[in-house]
Amino acid sequence: MQRTRVGNVEVVSLLDFTYTFKPEGVYPGAADQVAAYPHYLDTDGQVLMPCNSFLLRADGRTVLVDTGMGPESDGQLMTELSEAGVRPDEVDQVIFTHLHGDHTGWNLDRASGQPLFPRARYLVPRGDWDHYRGREPAGRSFVRDVAPLETLGCMDLVEGDHTLTPSLVTLHTPGHTPGHLSVLVESAGERACILGDVMLTPIDIEHPEWTSPFDGDHAVAEATRRAMLDRLATERSLVGAAHLPAPGFGRIVRVEARHSWRAGVE
Numbered sequence: 126m127q128r129t130r131v132g133n134v135e136v137v138s139l140l141d142f143t144y145t146f147k148p149e150g151v152y153p154g155a156a157d158q159v160a161a162y163p164h165y166l167d168t169d170g171q172v173l174m175p176c177n178s179f180l181l182r183a184d185g186r187t188v189l190v191d192t193g194m195g196p197e198s199d200g201q202l203m204t205e206l207s208e209a210g211v212r213p214d215e216v217d218q219v220i221f222t223h224l225h226g227d228h229t230g231w232n233l234d235r236a237s238g239q240p241l242f243p244r245a246r247y248l249v250p251r252g253d254w255d256h257y258r259g260r261e262p263a264g265r266s267f268v269r270d271v272a273p274l275e276t277l278g279c280m281d282l283v284e285g286d287h288t289l290t291p292s293l294v295t296l297h298t299p300g301h302t303p304g305h306l307s308v309l310v311e312s313a314g315e316r317a318c319i320l321g322d323v324m325l326t327p328i329d330i331e332h333p334e335w336t337s338p339f340d341g342d343h344a345v346a347e348a349t350r351r352a353m354l355d356r357l358a359t360e361r362s363l364v365g366a367a368h369l370p371a372p373g374f375g376r377i378v379r380v381e382a383r384h385s386w387r388a389g390v391e
Contacts, residue, residue, distance in 0.1 A: 126140070132314065133312045151326070177191075214244050225266070228322075248283045250283065251283065284306075316361075330384050330385060362377075363375075
């Protein structure tokens with residue numbers, strides 16, 4: 126858990142879980158080149174993939190971005206929230222960048238089936254809702270963690286530029302999934318962006334052309350990555366993303382024609 130501020134907005138990174146993948150599982154077309162990035166690998170040469178969520182306190186509202194892997198993976202999101210001084214009933218909104226299971230795991234209490242964040246409206250990307258609801262089968266995590274939100278009456282569908290608070294607005298960043306959203310933060314002349322899975326690892330920042338089986342539409346995902354890299358480097362925005370190294374904060378810098386990742390909040 127790490128805190129920082131963007132203008133008048135408090136941003137807290139929350140680490141739920143860290144998992145690893147073989148290089149060919151993340152970048153099958155460039156697995157032999159991944160070894161050139163040892164600082165993003167574990168001692169066995171596997172790609173490290175933290176699972177970060179983000180808490181935003183803005184304009185009198187408390188907003189949680191994504192809910193991690195869940196209790197089945199011994200996830201630590203609820204402990205991290207407690208250490209940040211936030212009770213579940215203090216969360217006003219839960220916004221999902223997308224509906225993959227490692228972003229929706231702490232939605233519901235497994236025993237009661239009730240929302241773990243009882244006061245919150247759960248804001249679901251419409252494009253992902255339509256996509257996963259229409260699949261046969263819909264997928265275990267969708268059926269378990271997302272679909273019940275509609276029946277419970279705590280879900281709203283959102284898309285495009287949706288205002289969460291005066292300082293927070295969503296941005297459609299498709300490719301990883303059809304309805305993928307990022308969250309833009311702007312306050313007192315400062316900017317940040319919570320990217321979700323627009324970039325899976327910092328390697329994507331240097332090689333946006335490398336494709337991953339985790340992206341639903343490779344061409345759209347690459348176009349989105351390139352556009353966001355240019356935008357965030359130009360704006361000098363603080364960046365938070367779901368699978369960047371904990372605590373998940375940094376900036377995208379441009380040197381000549383290439384981008385790179387600079388970890389940290391400064």
